[in-house]
Amino acid sequence: MKKEYLIYKLSEAMKDCTRIDTDLFPKFDVKRGLRNEDGTGVLVGLTKIGNVVGYERIPGGGLKPIPGKLFYRGYDLEDLAHAILKEKRFGFEEVAYLLLSGSLPDKEELASFRELINDNMPLEQKTKMNIIELEGNNIMNILARSVLEMYRFDSNPDDTSRDNLMRQSIDLISKFPTIIAYAFNMLRHATFGRSLHIRHPQENLSIAENFLYMLKRDYTELDARTLDLLLVLQAEHGGGNNSTFTVRVTSSTGTDTYSAIAAGIGSLKGPLHGGANIQVADMFHHLQENIQDWTNVDEIDTYFTRMLNKEVYNKTGLIYGIGHAVYTISDPRAVLLKELARDLAHEKGREREFAFLELLEERAIATFGKIKNNGKTVSSNVDFYSGFVYEMIGLPQEIYTPLFAMARIVGWCAHRNEELNFEGKRIIRPAYKNVLEEEKYVPLKKR
Numbered sequence: 001m002k003k004e005y006l007i008y009k010l011s012e013a014m015k016d017c018t019r020i021d022t023d024l025f026p027k028f029d030v031k032r033g034l035r036n037e038d039g040t041g042v043l044v045g046l047t048k049i050g051n052v053v054g055y056e057r058i059p060g061g062g063l064k065p066i067p068g069k070l071f072y073r074g075y076d077l078e079d080l081a082h083a084i085l086k087e088k089r090f091g092f093e094e095v096a097y098l099l100l101s102g103s104l105p106d107k108e109e110l111a112s113f114r115e116l117i118n119d120n121m122p123l124e125q126k127t128k129m130n131i132i133e134l135e136g137n138n139i140m141n142i143l144a145r146s147v148l149e150m151y152r153f154d155s156n157p158d159d160t161s162r163d164n165l166m167r168q169s170i171d172l173i174s175k176f177p178t179i180i181a182y183a184f185n186m187l188r189h190a191t192f193g194r195s196l197h198i199r200h201p202q203e204n205l206s207i208a209e210n211f212l213y214m215l216k217r218d219y220t221e222l223d224a225r226t227l228d229l230l231l232v233l234q235a236e237h238g239g240g241n242n243s244t245f246t247v248r249v250t251s252s253t254g255t256d257t258y259s260a261i262a263a264g265i266g267s268l269k270g271p272l273h274g275g276a277n278i279q280v281a282d283m284f285h286h287l288q289e290n291i292q293d294w295t296n297v298d299e300i301d302t303y304f305t306r307m308l309n310k311e312v313y314n315k316t317g318l319i320y321g322i323g324h325a326v327y328t329i330s331d332p333r334a335v336l337l338k339e340l341a342r343d344l345a346h347e348k349g350r351e352r353e354f355a356f357l358e359l360l361e362e363r364a365i366a367t368f369g370k371i372k373n374n375g376k377t378v379s380s381n382v383d384f385y386s387g388f389v390y391e392m393i394g395l396p397q398e399i400y401t402p403l404f405a406m407a408r409i410v411g412w413c414a415h416r417n418e419e420l421n422f423e424g425k426r427i428i429r430p431a432y433k434n435v436l437e438e439e440k441y442v443p444l445k446k447r
């Protein structure tokens with residue numbers, strides 16, 4: 001049998017054997033996607049790290065949509081972000097300290113923590129050379145492979161004691177920017193024929209500044225502060241988001257830190273999760289080209305209707321950057337990012353594009369409501385404006401999702417550490433009901 005034919009035959013068989021009647025889910029009370037009937041997530045754990053709030057429960061049943069709120073270790077993210085902006089300082093290290101330890105650092109603790117991060121930013125020579133050798137144009141994939149490689153250079157990789165987990169957490173938070181910057185520089189060199197620069201991280205620079213320095217050397221103060229804020233906003237999102245839950249699931253087996261984090265990277269890469277920031281950028285460019293009049297509401301609505309009906313764009317029926325598993329009226333990070341995007345667009349003379357994006361946001365939500373008519377309140381999510389902001393500070397599309405990982409590594413580590421340390425922990429092991437009849441074995445010669 002020809003190999004191509006065999007693959008075709010097996011894939012045809014896959015069509016049949018993956019079909020599961022959707023009526024069976026309510027019949028057996030299966031929580032599809034680990035969601036309750038009302039769309040809320042099934043409660044699978046307790047945490048003291050992030051708190052994601054998007055609705056209120058109405059006594060007697062039902063949900064009331066409310067403006068979204070996000071808390072890091074009990075602190076309102078909006079308060080943290082506004083304080084950092086007002087005091088004009090870099091906040092990502094402070095937020096990392098808070099998320100890992102449960103408390104805000106004082107000045108001395110923060111200074112020592114920054115120093116520790118700087119000490120850990122350089123990569124092993126072998127990891128560096130590996131990134132140069134690792135071919136491929138997907139930096140999330142290179143990041144996962146580099147994280148697995150870190151296992152080899154850790155003298156104590158499998159030890160899940162508290163000290164060791166914290167040491168590994170800090171090492172990962174410090175090294176993600178270096179890996180991503182070097183991987184992009186290599187990609188740029190191999191794919192676009194540009195000179196290859198491997199710059200050493202500098203002492204006394206924040207993570208955001210060091211990242212920009214390693215990536216492109218020249219950057220402005222505003223670029224660095226903007227990136228820092230994006231890192232702050234994406235650092236943590238509770239235990240239920242897909243990548244953090246993946247890290248918790250894998251960690252619950254007692255596996256090593258690098259295996260658990262590589263699994264989280266794989267999850268975040270997906271276009272429904274962190275990968276949506278690249279999709280939004282791609283969709284925005286597509287709409288810029290395909291909408292003639294950027295102010296014409298009817299034209300935009302018609303295009304979105306066709307997108308939702310899977311007729312145009314990538315025919316998935318999705319409008320990227322819209323909708324969220326928890327938030328309803330608003331995602332607090334999208335609200336902050338929109339304001340940031342507005343200011344930057346003004347600064348960089350890109351008001352026309354910003355106005356178009358803002359109108360797209362409004363019309364996507366309105367068209368979704370009209371076409372889906374499913375009673376679901378949707379808003380833009382964190383990925384809607386992030387790509388536009390990255391683009392305005394000169395960052396390339398290939399690193400949008402890796403930048404999300406560079407922020408979320410903090411939340412992943414905090415959750416892994418919680419998963420491995422709370423009393424009464426258990427391996428996470430839900431159940432699947434088998435809905436197939438039993439078959440009698442037929443010997444090979446009789447088939």
Ligand SMILES: CC(=O)SCCNC(=O)CCNC(=O)[C@H](O)C(C)(C)COP(=O)(O)OP(=O)(O)OC[C@H]1O[C@@H](n2cnc3c(N)ncnc32)[C@H](O)[C@@H]1OP(=O)(O)O
Nearest residue numbers: 039272273274276317318319320321322323324325381383
């Ligand atoms: C960092 C992050 O992960 S933020 C999220 C980033 N992802 C995106 O922006 C991708 C676009 N958005 C989506 O796909 C979804 O809104 C998700 C995955 C984020 C959340 O999905 P869910 O909570 O499962 O949405 P839910 O199932 O309640 O949606 C109900 C219906 O609305 C649809 N829907 C939800 N969001 C969208 C969207 N953006 N575009 C089109 N349809 C959508 C669903 O497909 C579903 O339709 P169906 O019943 O006809 O199948």
Ligand SMILES: O=C([O-])CC(=O)C(=O)O
Nearest residue numbers: 237240241242325326382
């Ligand atoms: O919570 C989620 O489902 C998605 C997520 O990680 C985020 O919005 O940051």
